[in-house]
Amino acid sequence: MEQDIRKLFKTEMEADKKLPVSHRDEFQKKLKDYKLKRSQKNSIQSVFKYAAAIILFVALGYVSLNKLTQESIIKESALELQIKEVEQQYLENIEKEWQSFKALTDDKKLVERYKKELDDLNRDYQFISEQFKADSNNILIIESIVKNLQTRLRLLKDIQEHIKLLNQKNGYYETIQI
Amino acid sequence: MKSSIETLIAGSIKKDEKSQMQLYDNYCNAMYNVVCRYVKNDEDAKDVMQEGFLKAFLNIESYKAEFSFGSWLKRIIINQSIDYLKKRKLELVNAEVEELQIIDAEDWNFNARITKDQIIENVEQLSDKYKIVVKLYLFEGYDHEEISQILDIPIKTSRTHLRRGRIKLQDLLKNKRYGTGY
Structure with missing residues (x-):
C-alpha cells in the first residue's frame, strides 16, 4: 500500500510549539522601540533632507548667481563695447564734421552754439556713463545713453546740413568767383 | 472573524498599537510554529517570528485582500526565517542543476x-x-x-x-x- 504523502500535509501542521510566557510583553516593547526608532530615524532623515535641500538651494543659488553675473558681465561688456563702438564712431564723425564745419565757416556764433550743445551733451553723456557703470541693469539709464547718442546724431545731421548749405554757398561763390 | 481581522488590519495601517497587538495575538502561535520548522533554537525562533511581525506591520499597506492575511503574513515570516538561515551560511545553490528532469x-x-x-x-x-x-x-x-x-x-x-x-x-x-x- 502506498500513499501520496503530500496529502498528509494538506491539513495544517500541528502547532505544538509553545511560546514562552513573556513573549507578548516582549513584543509590545519591541513594537514601541521600533516605532520610536523609526520616528527618530524619520526625524533625523527629515533633518538631513532639509539640510540637503538648503545646501542644494544655496549651491544652486551660488552657481546660478555666478553664472548670471558672468552672463550679465558678458552681456554688459558686450553692450558696453557696442555702445563704446557706436559712441566712438559718433564722436569721430562728430569731430570730423566739426573740424570741417569749423574750417568752412567763420561764423563764430554758429560754431559756439554747436560747441556749447556738443559740450552739454558730452557732459550729460559722462554723467550717464557713470550711472551706467554703477547700475548697468537700469533700463532708464540705457535709454538715456541711447537718447544722448541719438541727440548727437541729430546734431551731427544738423551740422552736416549746415555744411551742405555752406558748401552750396561756397560752391555758388566759387562759380561766381570762377 | 474575517471582518474583525479586516478591522485590525485597517487599524494597523493607522499604526494603532491595540490593533497590531491583537493581530499578533491571533497569529503568533501559528507563525511561531512555522518558524520552528526552520529555526531550531526556540529563543531565536521567537525573535525571528517577532521580527517578521514588525516587518509585516511596517509593510502592511502593501497587503492586498486577494490573499488571506494569514498566508501573506506567513510568507513574510518564512522569508524572515530564510534570512536567518542565510545569515548562518546556509548554502542553497551549489548543487549542479540537472538538465534532464526524470x-x-x-x-x-x-x-x-x-x-x-x-x-x-x-x-x-x-x-x-x-x-x-x-x-x-x-x-x-x-x-x-x-x-x-x-x-x-x-x-x-x-x-x-x-x-x-x-x-x-x-x-x-x-x-x-x-x-x-x-
Missing part, C-alpha cells in the same frame, strides 16, 4: 504505513539545501515558482533540490524499515 519527478507515493511525524522527523535528516526546499514544498505547500522567489534561486535548482531531497527521504524511510510493506 519522469518520476512527481512520484510522492510512499509506504502507506509511514506517518506524518516520521516524515517530519526524517526531513530533518536531509542536508540543508534539500531540506529547505522539501519543507517549503511539502509542509508549506509552495510551488517551485514561489520557492525560487523565497530562496532567490532558479526554478530549475528548486526542482533539482526537491527531487534529490525526495529520493533521499524515501531512502531514509526505507532503511529505517517503518512498517512492513517493503
Whole structure:
C-alpha cells in the first residue's frame, strides 16, 4: 500500500510549539522601540533632507548667481563695447564734421552754439556713463545713453546740413568767383 | 472573524498599537510554529517570528485582500526565517542543476504505513539545501515558482533540490524499515 504523502500535509501542521510566557510583553516593547526608532530615524532623515535641500538651494543659488553675473558681465561688456563702438564712431564723425564745419565757416556764433550743445551733451553723456557703470541693469539709464547718442546724431545731421548749405554757398561763390 | 481581522488590519495601517497587538495575538502561535520548522533554537525562533511581525506591520499597506492575511503574513515570516538561515551560511545553490528532469519527478507515493511525524522527523535528516526546499514544498505547500522567489534561486535548482531531497527521504524511510510493506 502506498500513499501520496503530500496529502498528509494538506491539513495544517500541528502547532505544538509553545511560546514562552513573556513573549507578548516582549513584543509590545519591541513594537514601541521600533516605532520610536523609526520616528527618530524619520526625524533625523527629515533633518538631513532639509539640510540637503538648503545646501542644494544655496549651491544652486551660488552657481546660478555666478553664472548670471558672468552672463550679465558678458552681456554688459558686450553692450558696453557696442555702445563704446557706436559712441566712438559718433564722436569721430562728430569731430570730423566739426573740424570741417569749423574750417568752412567763420561764423563764430554758429560754431559756439554747436560747441556749447556738443559740450552739454558730452557732459550729460559722462554723467550717464557713470550711472551706467554703477547700475548697468537700469533700463532708464540705457535709454538715456541711447537718447544722448541719438541727440548727437541729430546734431551731427544738423551740422552736416549746415555744411551742405555752406558748401552750396561756397560752391555758388566759387562759380561766381570762377 | 474575517471582518474583525479586516478591522485590525485597517487599524494597523493607522499604526494603532491595540490593533497590531491583537493581530499578533491571533497569529503568533501559528507563525511561531512555522518558524520552528526552520529555526531550531526556540529563543531565536521567537525573535525571528517577532521580527517578521514588525516587518509585516511596517509593510502592511502593501497587503492586498486577494490573499488571506494569514498566508501573506506567513510568507513574510518564512522569508524572515530564510534570512536567518542565510545569515548562518546556509548554502542553497551549489548543487549542479540537472538538465534532464526524470519522469518520476512527481512520484510522492510512499509506504502507506509511514506517518506524518516520521516524515517530519526524517526531513530533518536531509542536508540543508534539500531540506529547505522539501519543507517549503511539502509542509508549506509552495510551488517551485514561489520557492525560487523565497530562496532567490532558479526554478530549475528548486526542482533539482526537491527531487534529490525526495529520493533521499524515501531512502531514509526505507532503511529505517517503518512498517512492513517493503
